[in-house]
Amino acid sequence: MIAPSILSADFARLKEEADAVPGADWLHVDVMDGHFVPNLTLGLPVVEALERATAIPLDCHLMINDPDRWAPGYAEAGSRNVTVHAEAAHDPRGVARDIRAAGALAGLSVKPRTALEDWVEVLRDYDTLLVMSVEPGFGGQKFMPEVLDKVRTARRLVDTGHLNVIVEIDGGISRDTIEQAAEAGVDCFVAGSAVYGADDPERAVEALREQAVRASAHLEQG
Ligand code: DX5
Ligand code: ZN
Secondary structure (H helix, E strand, C coil): CEEEEHHHCCHHHHHHHHHCCCCCCCEEEEEEECCCCCCECCCHHHHHHHHHHCCCCEEEEEECCCHHHHHHHHHHCCCCEEEEECCCCCCHHHHHHHHHHCCCEEEEEECCCCCCHHHHHHHCCCCEEEEECCCCCCCCCCCCHHHHHHHHHHHHHHHCCCCCCEEEEECCCCCCCHHHHHHHCCCEEEECHHHHCCCCHHHHHHHHHHHHHHHHHHHHCC
């Protein structure tokens, strides 16, 4: 799956920017509160408007404090997936329950320096694991290959039936980095600047998908 991140899109033309990537599986929406991360982006009213403006399922990535309070609203707005940060949630199991009850998939994200081991039990209550491959807060940063160990561990836990999550990666994904992420076992690739910085965003989505499919087919053949 490819999830273009509208963080790198033109915020004054969000409907057109969504329409520019009809082949996207999810549209990734970075919600930042200026506290959990130093940057500030958009919130629920914009997500509600975007939900009405596009048929592409929304993947809301909440980089906010107290997601316990705010996450269910994003699910109620019709998002397909709502991801909260492990480092920010007060009651991670409770948030997952509330997100699911409001009709969305529940995602848990870990920052680059957050160990996966501490969250494996909690992830049993989640549908998505979002591995951050940059420090959250800004688009266009350099990919951190060291997080791929977490992807490999998650892939193994999923393949052996210990977890049932979509493994998603976010940060620095491009033509140069997507193959190593695919080989490590990622299911869903977020890409901001690599899609919206391209002359033809839809072609960029398809090129990334082809590269990921080729790299993971190679993986399955051993
Ligand atoms: C960063 C955001 C990402 C960002 C990725 O904190 O969570 O979703 O949009 O942008 P690129 O793909 O440019 O690294
Ligand atoms: Zn994101």
